Amino acid sequence: MVFDSYTEEFLGALKPSTRRTYRAGLTAFQSFYGQRGTIRDFLDQVAEDEKRTLLEKTRVARNTLNEFAEWLQKREYKPKTVTAYIAALQSEARYFDLTISTRYVNLQASNPVSRKYPWTLEDVSKFVGMMRKPEYRSLAVTMFQSGLSVSDVLALTYGDIQHEYELGIAPLCLDLTRIKTDTPYMTFIGSWGTALLREHLADAKPGPGDPLYTKSLRTIDEYFERLGKNFIGLYQGNNPCRPHSLRAAFRTLLADHRVESLYIEFWMGHQVPEQQRVYVSKSREGWRQTYREQAEPWLTPDLKEVK
Numbered sequence: 001m002v003f004d005s006y007t008e009e010f011l012g013a014l015k016p017s018t019r020r021t022y023r024a025g026l027t028a029f030q031s032f033y034g035q036r037g038t039i040r041d042f043l044d045q046v047a048e049d050e051k052r053t054l055l056e057k058t059r060v061a062r063n064t065l066n067e068f069a070e071w072l073q074k075r076e077y078k079p080k081t082v083t084a085y086i087a088a089l090q091s092e093a094r095y096f097d098l099t100i101s102t103r104y105v106n107l108q109a110s111n112p113v114s115r116k117y118p119w120t121l122e123d124v125s126k127f128v129g130m131m132r133k134p135e136y137r138s139l140a141v142t143m144f145q146s147g148l149s150v151s152d153v154l155a156l157t158y159g160d161i162q163h164e165y166e167l168g169i170a171p172l173c174l175d176l177t178r179i180k181t182d183t184p185y186m187t188f189i190g191s192w193g194t195a196l197l198r199e200h201l202a203d204a205k206p207g208p209g210d211p212l213y214t215k216s217l218r219t220i221d222e223y224f225e226r227l228g229k230n231f232i233g234l235y236q237g238n239n240p241c242r243p244h245s246l247r248a249a250f251r252t253l254l255a256d257h258r259v260e261s262l263y264i265e266f267w268m269g270h271q272v273p274e275q276q277r278v279y280v281s282k283s284r285e286g287w288r289q290t291y292r293e294q295a296e297p298w299l300t301p302d303l304k305e306v307k
Contacts, residue, residue, distance in 0.1 A: 003030065004038040010092045016209075017155045017177055024216065025088030032071045033064070039092065046098055061100045065089070069107055079108040081217065117232065117240040119249035125301040127231055127241065128196075136223060138200035139213050140246060141193040145299045146174060147250035147268040148187065150217060150243040159208030161197075170194045171291050173284055178269035186287050187267040190296040250299065257298045263290060 003011070007026060011019050026039060033042055042064060049060040065086055072082045086102060093100045117123070124144055131137045143153055156174070158165075164172050171188035178185060189197065197212075206212075215223075220243055228241035247268070254264050266272055266280045282290065 004040040006040040006043070006096065007038070007092060010095045013095065015177065016157060017152070020155045020211065021084070021151055022088040022091060025085035026092065028072065028077075028085050029068060029089055032068050039089075043093060043096060043098060046093065046100065050098070061093075062104050065100070065102065065105045069105060073108065077218065078221070083107055115240060116242070116245035116248050117228075119245065119253070121253065121298065121301055124246070124249060127227070130227055130231065134196065134200040134202075135213060135215060136220075138193070138196040139215070139220070140243075141196050142189055143243060144246040144250060145190045145193040145296070146187045147247055147264070148174070149178075149247055149269075150220060152176065152178060152269070154211070154213055154215075154217060154220075156212040157208065158206035158210050158212060161212070162208060165194075165197070171288055171296060172197075173288060175284070176269070183269055183271050185266055185269040186284065187269070188288065188291045188295075190291075190300050192300045253298050254295055259294050259298075263294065267291070267295070 003026065011023060011026070014022060029042075030039060033039070036042070042060075045064075046061045049057055052058075068089075069082055069086065072085060077085070086105070086107070090100045090102070119127075124140075128137050128140050131140065139153060142148065142156075143150060146153075160174060160176065161172055171190050172194050174187050174189065176185060176187070177183065201212075221239075224241055224243050225239045228235070228239045231241055251264055251268065255261065262272065262276060262280060272280055
């Protein structure tokens with residue numbers, strides 16, 4: 001989608017890892033608001049309303065955000081996604097020195113979280129084997145072997161892996177900054193995930209700025225939901241096999257095999273206490289060796305048995 005120049009300026013000021021997430025939210029808002037104008041038109045209306053006296057104000061921001069939230073909810077966006085999309089709009093407003101509050105916006109509380117599926121390595125292998133499209137197989141194993149969140153995976157570009165990928169290095173290093181916390185960290189994709197990544201990119205000629213994965217968060221959630229029902233049958237609440245469950249499986253399986261908890265936290269992009277940072281001050285090759293020896297064996301099935 002082509003945005004107005006103000007919105008493009010805002011997106012251009014963001015880190016690449018953040019831009020993709022915010023663009024999705026602003027795209028949804030533009031689709032909702034389209035007949036009334038651009039996002040800039042909305043922000044202009046908010047600015048004008050701020051100049052009015054108390055009795056003259058029409059509360060443009062609050063009313064529009066309530067309408068937007070209702071529009072998203074009718075299209076079955078999950079509460080967390082609704083909140084994230086509205087946050088993208090708030091962030092653009094702040095960029096242009098406007099404050100938009102959600103204090104009186106009717107946002108739904110997040111649904112009670114169902115238990116995540118208790119993955120074993122064998123179950124992950126079977127679940128991935130049910131996926132017919134290379135992109136989904138690659139995406140799932142990238143999350144499982146790296147501990148990345150789905151939003152961080154969707155923010156990956158070819159430039160993030162290009163050097164090592166083209167040299168055939170494995171485990172493949174991901175030297176990143178986590179979107180949610182702005183925390184720099186490093187993690188890896190093992191031989192299984194790297195092989196599936198090559199399968200996914202077999203006919204592609206991506207440039208450095210091109211995303212590794214093109215599916216939207218909503219599409220991925222819906223796909224995992226359909227697959228989850230085939231894998232475990234009917235369930236109540238959220239999908240136990242949702243994408244985030246693979247990130248949780250990364251932590252659980254490594255912890256079960258007594259991998260150093262500090263290493264797990266670092267690979268997952270969690271903030272490490274300042275007094276412990278010296279213990280994660282390794283070189284890229286040092287971390288690669290640690291991952292190869294301590295993590296990859298517990299995250300890789302027998303590749304001879306994986307179709």
